[in-house]
Amino acid sequence: MSDSAISTTEHAPEHPPGLQHHFAEMEQQADSAKIGMWAFLVTEVLLFGGLFVGYGIMHARFTEAFASAHHHLDRVMGTLNTVILLTSSWTMVMAVSSARAGKQKNLVRYLTVTLLLAGAFLVVKYLEYSHKFHEGLLPGRFYTYAGPHLPEEFLFFSFYFMMTGLHGLHVLAGMIVISWLLRRAIRGDFSPSYYNPVDMGGLYWHLVDIIWIYLFPLIYLIS
Amino acid sequence: MNWLKSILLPAQGTAYAAEHDTFFMFIVALTAFFFLLITALVVFFVWRYRRRGDSPAESQVTHNTRLEIVWSVIPLILVMIIFAWGFHDYMNAYTAPGDALEIQVTAKQWIWQFEYPDGMRTVNEIHVPIGRPVRLVMSSEDVIHSFFVPSFRIKKDVVPGMYTDLWFLPEAEGEHTLFCAEYCGRGHSDMLGKIYVDSEEKFREWQELGDERTRTMPLAELGALLYESRGCSTCHSLDGSRRDGPSFKGVFGHEVKLSDGTTVLADENYIRESILEPQAKIVSSFEGIMPTFQGLLREREVKALIEFVKEQQ
Amino acid sequence: MADVASTSHPMAAGEPAATNYLKAERGFKSWIFTLDHKRIGVMYLWSVLLMFLLGGIFAMLVRLELLTPGKTIMEADTYNRMFTLHGAVMIFLFIIPAIPASLGNFVLPLMLGAKDVAFPRLNLASYWIYVIGAVFGVVAMVTGGVDTGWTFYTPYSTTSSTSVTTMTFAAFVLGFSSIFTGVNFIATIHRLRAPGMTWFKTPLFVWGIYATAIIQVLATPILGITLVLLMMERVFSVGIFDPRLGGDPVLFQHFFWFYSHPAVYIMILPGMAIISEIIPTFSRKNIFGYRAIAYSSVAIAFISFLVWGHHMFVSGQSELASAVFSFLTFLVAIPSGVKVFNWLATMYKGSIDLKAPMLYAIMFLMLFAIGGLTGLFLGALATDIHLHDTYFVVAHFHFVMVGGTVIAFIGGLHYWWPKMFGRMYSEKWARIAAVLIFIGFNVTFLPQFVLGTRGMPRRYYNYLDQFQPLHAFSTVGSWILGLGLFIVLGYLLASLRKRYDAPPNPWGGTTLEWTTSSPPIAHNFEHVPVVTREPYDHSPAPAPAPAGD
Structure with missing residues (x-):
């Protein structure tokens, strides 16, 4: 029955801080987290992928209505938000590299800026939404826009709100993650040998940015 | 195989059905062969190689490339035949001739x-x-x-x-x-x-x-037939129980309360209107979901239904 | 390995282990907050069994109603809820988590020689998300039920006045539970294999779970977004699936099956994986064609993403699309067939012991053969036109899902029960139950093939008199099947009242879970195992006598 021999590598007598009991070494733990994170990011991409496909099909079916509806969007605001998110991606990269280099103060600084930029993104989004609400440019049966429009324009707004709304939820989730990282960073949990959570948080934040990079031209710049 | 075909499949109503059945029975034969093969091997192995005492296995062979190729390729060829045949018949089933x-x-x-x-x-x-x-x-x-x-x-x-x-x-x-x-x-x-x-x-x-049979049928009897065949029975019960439409029981000759608050006497004209223009008068507490039967019923059939409703007291 | 067991753990029969995981900690909280994969597996096990019971009650009611045409015990509205809830509970709450989350959770780290899964907290979260999903499911049941069928086809599901929104939300939540399990297992298999355990030295159960996890991760988000769209459609009338607003109801079917067809493989791959464990052990023989079986699992996982359109041959999709989907569907038949032949070849010249787990494996071979072969009728375009949405589909699906997955699940439960709970069950009762289940299952579902070929559509409350004799057979069969399953539950529960009497390796298995005590200690192994041999090496050299007794 046997396919293994007794090993002398027992539990390491002492675990380095941050290493969970079921891992043998830090590298194994970090690798596992990375694989898990990537698998999770794939599910996120597919989650949005479903919406993108639905949007693509409806766009192909009602090209004119979609083109006409998208003029209601504010390109300046959209561009501003793109710039905000791109900048936040850069600050996140800097946060991760600060953590790796053990630059405690810089880590806190960059995480704070990232958090503020994420907040700014949501503020801009809020301004855009409230404008749409005001004009009655709402999804589905709540679409009450009074001006001239093609009958299927409400479909565009159905997608607009679902896609940007889902993305907005992800930004919000990202802010919670960054706040948590910030708290731990201030407490001094991270070191050059243990900064995996910052790394993972960074990966997640880049995904949120990348999805926006696809959303922006698809929704704001279709004509 | 004809006896099996008559057990498994309903009677054939079209030439396509015969074509389909030939293909169907081909898959039946093929799958029956493989099922019997698998079952026979399982039963035989379980009996022939049953454990006696504490005996180890007779052999520890782990693979046989030639065998594995054979049992991958032969099924592949067979399923490709099924695919091609199925596609061929599918096109026949779904491509209508022009003069239909x-x-x-x-x-x-x-x-x-x-x-x-x-x-x-x-x-x-x-x-x-x-x-x-x-x-x-x-x-x-x-x-x-x-x-x-x-x-x-x-x-x-x-x-x-x-x-x-x-x-x-x-x-x-x-x-x-x-x-x-x-x-x-x-x-x-x-x-x-x-x-x-x-x-x-x-x-x-x-x-x-219209039908030979229905042409000579007494009106009320024809009405009963139509009640079933035209789908009245889906929404209107005969025993007073509530479905999507009001029951026919005890309607005729009585006052009916309508959704706009007025009442109407259920006479021949009311029944006729309810069949041909169902949205004109909606019975209280029901929704106006009935489709019109204008043009769907011959004159005699409308009369037959009125007779039928009359009888439900 | 025998050394490890005998020196550190004298597991003589009846002698309780002081530190086994069941006793390592006490109290309610030590269970609900546990991070131990074994305890989470056990909690999942009882939860899915409870759901199996619930789904089973719905099934018995459905069968009873169908004993006669028209009303037997309930009205059409009730009947429609019953079959919908039977499907929804069995699919989302029982069969998807059944093998991976309960048996998989328990066995996978043991097989890998690991102390736990990669993310124990995520594992616990997955369980509680499952419970939350189940609670929403139950809320949907008691607040009006659901009458759409478990497939939630639009536009019926967007117009139904029943609790569709709550039920789809439940399924959405359950999807996350499934995703988290998948993510966890992928990372575990990649990074927590014992020293020396290369990919081709991992047991085939691990390969099966790995392939399953890939599908869980890649397909479930699509279901998630589909259900979100369905909820949005109901709440906001967003118009995507509503033809009156310019939407396309068939698009829902594409979305739904893009998940739900691979999901069928989430259900069957772990079942196949269990069979790949049981057959070598009870034949005392190395598995035949290890690599072929391993690769076939991965091949099935990938092709499964390309065949969803075979659910839609009569939906009006283009003939070309149908042809492509039919072709790919036939390709997926090959790896499944290859597995069956490999299992048979493993039994050839073995030393076969028909203990309870092997009985179920034998049953699996025959029933899955019928399930798989009848799939050929449905993959073929012309015959599918006739058989689509008839009882033939119902029978085919149940042969694969019950005759395949559930039988494998019960077989796996019998195989690992001594490991999980440290007790042996009554072999005599196990045989009686197995025979009843086999007879009951066939009497229930074989007649349904003929009902289908003769043209009886599925989801029918009422039916033509000509179909009654076969329906009566089927209903009587469901009683026999139900009785058999209750007997299984009875003797398994009875075994828990005994003292620990299971040796570490009661069957002579060769994989790592058999090298630790039964039940295992909290951290699984006294020493980290180092793997040097093939997973199913039954060669007589190191005497395969069960250690410890």
Whole structure:
């Protein structure tokens, strides 16, 4: 029955801080987290992928209505938000590299800026939404826009709100993650040998940015 | 194999059905062979290599490349044959010839409505002449239904917002059952219809006068027949129980309360109007969901239904 | 390995282990907050069994109603809820988590020689998300039920007045539970294999779970977004699936099956994986064609993403699309067939012991053969036109899901029960139950093939008189099947009242879970195992006598 021999590598007598009991070494733990994170990011991409496909099909079916509806969007605001998110991606990269280099103060600084930029993104989004609400440019049966429009324009707004709304939820989730990282960073949990959570948080934040990079031209710049 | 075919499959109503059945029985034979092979090997191995005492296995062979290739490639070839044959028959099943008699089909919870090219309309039954291809152009008014005639071996979904089509070349005179095969709610299992395949001569007669049988039937009896075949029974009970429409029990000759608060006496004119213009007067506490039967019923049939309602006291 | 067991753990029969995981900690909280994969597996096990019971009650009611045409015990509205809830509970709450989350959770780290899964907290979260999903499911049941069928086809599901929104939300939540399990297992298999355990030295159960996890991760988000769209459609009338607003109801079917067809493989791959464990052990023989079986699992996982359209041959999709989907569907038949032949070849010249787990493996071979072969009728375009949405599909699906997955699940439960709970069950009762289940299952579902070929559509409350004899057979069969399953539950529960009497390796298995005590200690192994041999090496050299007794 046997396919293994007794090993002398027992539990390491002492675990380095941050290493969970079921891992043998830090590298194994970090690798596992990375694989898990990537698998999770794939599910996120597919989650949005479903919406993108639905949007693509409806766009192909009602090209004119979609083109006409998208003029209601504010390109300046959209561009501003793109710039905000791109900048936040850069600050996140800097946060991760600060953590790796053990630059405690810089880590806190960059995480704070990232958090503020994420907040700014949501503020801009809020301004855009409230404008749409005001004009009655709402999804589905709540679409009450009074001006001239093609009958299927409400479909565009159905997608607009679902896609940007889902993305907005992800930004919000990202802010919670960054706040948590910030708290731990201030407490001094991270070191050059243990900064995996910052790394993972960074990966997640880049995904949120990348999805926006696809959303922006698809929704704001279709004509 | 004919005995097996007659157990497994309903009677054939079209030439396509025969074509389908040949293919079907080919897969039956093939799968039966593989099932018996697997079962025989399992039973034989379990008996022949049963553990005696504490004996180890006779062999520890772990692979045999040639064998593995054989049992991958042979099934692959067989399934490719099935694929190609299935595709060939599928195209026959779904490609209608150009000279077909075109009937419009509208499905709706839970009835089938048909309209002939000359404007004649029927519900839950059609008559078609033997030997002439029929093409059905189908759409739904509410949810998805599916047009399924087992004896023709054909089926296609009937979808709201788009047209789907289906065709058949009837070759067996008589009556064939139509089922709704896509779940569509409470009345799904009662959403049946009949396809009558008539001789050319009988078909023409039917077009003009309706059924031979119904032409001579007493009115009330004809009404009872229509109550079932035209789908009245889906919504109107005879025993006073509540369905989507008011029960027929005790309606005739009594006051009926309407949704606008007024009342009306249920006489012949009221019943007639309710059949032909159902939205005109809605009975209190019900929704106006009944379709009109204007053009769907011959004059005598309307009278028959009125007689039938009269009898339900 | 025998050394490890005998020196550190004298597991003589009846002698309780002081530190086994069941006793390592006490109290309610030590269970609900546990991070131990074994305890989470056990909690999942009882939860899915409870759901199996619930789904089973719905099934018995459905069968009873169908004993006669028209009303037997309930009205059409009730019947429609019953079959919908039977499907929804069995699919989302029982069969998807059944093998991976309960048996997989328990066995996978043991097989890998690991102390736990990669993310124990995520594992616990997955369980509680499952419970939350189940609670929403139950809320949907008691607040009006659901009458759409478990497939939630639009536009019926967007117009139904029943609790569709709550039920789809439940399924959405359950999807996350499934995703988290998948993510966890992928990372575990990649990074927590014992020293020396290369990919081709991992047991085939691990390969099966790995392939399953890939599908869980890649397909479930699509279901998630589909259900979100369905909820949005109901709440906001967003118009995507509503033909009156310009939407396309058939698009829902594409979305739904893009998940739900691969999901069928989420259900069957772990079942196949269990069979790949049981057959070598009870034949005392190395598995035949290890690599072929391993690769076939991965091949099935990938092709499964390309065949969803075979659910839609009669939906009005283009003939070309149908042809492509039919072709790919036939390709997926090959790896499944290859597995069956490999299992048979493993039994050839083995030393076969028909203990309870092997009985179920034998049953699996026959029933899955029928399930798989009848799939050929449905993959072929012409015959599918006739058989689509008839009882033939119902029978085919149940042969694969019950005859395949559930039988494998019960077999796996019998195989690992001594490991999980440290007790042996009554072999005599196990045989009686197995025979009843086999007979009951076939009497229930074989007649349904004929009902289908003769043209009886599925989801019918009422039916033509000509179909009654076969329906009566089927209903009587469901009683026999139900009785058999209750007997299984009875003797398994009875075994828990005994003292620990299971040796570490009661069957002579060769994989790592058999090298630790039964039940295992909290951290699984006294020493980290180092793997040098093939997973199913039954060669007589190191005497395969069960250690410890």
